[in-house]
Amino acid sequence: MKAVVYKGPRDVVVKNVPDAKIEKATDVLVRITTTNICGSDLHMYEGRTDMEPGRIFGHENLGTVVEIGSAVDRVKLGDRVCMPFNIACGFCENCERGLTGFCLIANPGNAGAAYGFAGMGPYSGGQAELLRVPYADFNCLVLPPDAEEKENDYVMLSDIFPTGYHATELAGVQAGDSVVIYGAGPVGLMAAYSSIIKGASKVMVVDMHKDRLALAEKIGAIAVDDSDGSGVEQVMALTAGQGADRGCECVGYQCCDHKGHEVPNLTMNNLVKTVRPTGGIGVVGVFVPEDPHAKDKLAKHGQIAFDFGQFWIKGQHIGTGQANVKAYNRKLCKLIAEGKAKPSFIISHELSLDRAAEGYENFDARKDGWTKVILKPGQ
Numbered sequence: 317m318k319a320v321v322y323k324g325p326r327d328v329v330v331k332n333v334p335d336a337k338i339e340k341a342t343d344v345l346v347r348i349t350t351t352n353i354c355g356s357d358l359h360m361y362e363g364r365t366d367m368e369p370g371r372i373f374g375h376e377n378l379g380t381v382v383e384i385g386s387a388v389d390r391v392k393l394g395d396r397v398c399m400p401f402n403i404a405c406g407f408c409e410n411c412e413r414g415l416t417g418f419c420l421i422a423n424p425g426n427a428g429a430a431y432g433f434a435g436m437g438p439y440s441g442g443q444a445e446l447l448r449v450p451y452a453d454f455n456c457l458v459l460p461p462d463a464e465e466k467e468n469d470y471v472m473l474s475d476i477f478p479t480g481y482h483a484t485e486l487a488g489v490q491a492g493d494s495v496v497i498y499g500a501g502p503v504g505l506m507a508a509y510s511s512i513i514k515g516a517s518k519v520m521v522v523d524m525h526k527d528r529l530a531l532a533e534k535i536g537a538i539a540v541d542d543s544d545g546s547g548v549e550q551v552m553a554l555t556a557g558q559g560a561d562r563g564c565e566c567v568g569y570q571c572c573d574h575k576g577h578e579v580p581n582l583t584m585n586n587l588v589k590t591v592r593p594t595g596g597i598g599v600v601g602v603f604v605p606e607d608p609h610a611k612d613k614l615a616k617h618g619q620i621a622f623d624f625g626q627f628w629i630k631g632q633h634i635g636t637g638q639a640n641v642k643a644y645n646r647k648l649c650k651l652i653a654e655g656k657a658k659p660s661f662i663i664s665h666e667l668s669l670d671r672a673a674e675g676y677e678n679f680d681a682r683k684d685g686w687t688k689v690i691l692k693p694g695q
């Protein structure tokens with residue numbers, strides 16, 4: 317089969333590899349029809365993780381079931397399915413509580429597994445023609461009859477729509493709240509979209525890229541252009557000097573100042589500044605325990621200089637981590653099916669699998685107009 321293989325920093329190649337196959341009775345095999353490039357892939361693509369060369373990328377996957385393990389009961393041949401990026405067993409202590417991003421079984425010795433992901437187990441990704449799906453009865457979301465027609469919407473259920481929603485849950489967003497979101501990448505835009513769906517009264521999205529900010533405006537959020545470094549003051553002015561009720565971090569450890577230099581503590585401290593006293597902060601942007609290639613001395617060891625005193629005095633609270641996609645994907649699927657949500661609005665490029673390298677290069681450069689890239693292995 318053809319697959320997107322990581323060769324080394326900023327180097328991916330589409331090449332023939334052995335077909336994915338059923339390895340356990342609880343697996344299914346899925347022929348991938350849509351698979352996205354994610355901001356999480358970029359940390360690996362840039363060589364800022366310990367991703368091993370030779371591995372297949374791709375954790376935002378949708379396709380058709382073409383083979384079924386002997387112990388699979390619910391999922392049927394021909395079902396169109398979308399897989400959460402998390403691989404979860406469904407029966408461990410964390411899975412039982414709905415915390416499928418922290419499964420204790422799928423990646424032994426660690427909490428959490430994923431397809432094609434550094435540090436999340438040996439599983440191959442789905443930027444390929446075929447994908448092996450473990451614990452398939454638990455992990456496959458079988459899609460409604462309009463799956464083919466709305467495929468570009470449903471594929472967002474694999475990660476970024478639930479992840480954006482998770483950011484708002486961690487922050488505690490409720491109807492009437494004001495929300496500030498750092499990052500207008502796919503995840504930040506989905507956090508803004510989720511806040512709007514929840515009935516937030518004012519949603520402010522901070523970024524430096526005008527194309528991404530334009531998408532935030534399109535869904536009814538306020539674009540806060542930080543390209544002159546005035547983002548924090550703008551948010552304070554928009555909230556009468558109080559700060560927003562809730563805040564979401566949708567950038568992660570490679571966040572930059574307005575001149576493009578990495579400042580790993582910037583978004584976290586900006587959240588402390590721009591969320592009101594007793595407000596909530598949800599952090600879904602990825603932070604890593606080790607970042608040997610960081611320029612910053614603390615960041616090399618996964619540490620940041622966090623304004624803990626301000627955070628404490630303001631009585632804020634914070635929630636972090638990988639999204640438990642399964643906790644939300646079924647509900648968000650219904651919003652798409654009923655025409656109440658259309659997360660495909662962020663897609664700028666739909667490419668064949670063969671053009672993956674071009675997709676990575678441009679999305680990684682945050683080139684103007686490249687807001688979200690999806691790959692179509694069948695085309």
Ligand SMILES: NC(=O)c1ccc[n+]([C@@H]2O[C@H](COP(=O)([O-])OP(=O)(O)OC[C@H]3O[C@@H](n4cnc5c(N)ncnc54)[C@H](O)[C@@H]3O)[C@@H](O)[C@H]2O)c1
Nearest residue numbers: 355356499501502503567568571572600601602637638639
């Ligand atoms: N927790 C999870 O489950 C989960 C799931 C998916 C992605 N993620 C993570 O979410 C983060 C965002 O993903 P994405 O796909 O949107 O990535 P992306 O890189 O496309 O978007 C990040 C955006 O943040 C902006 N940015 C950089 N510095 C900023 C700053 N100081 N203030 C405001 N904006 C700033 C960039 O211009 C960019 O538009 C990544 O770290 C990704 O790994 C986490």
Ligand SMILES: [Zn+2]
Nearest residue numbers: 354356376475
């Ligand atoms: Zn992703």
Ligand SMILES: [Zn+2]
Nearest residue numbers: 405408411419
């Ligand atoms: Zn589990």
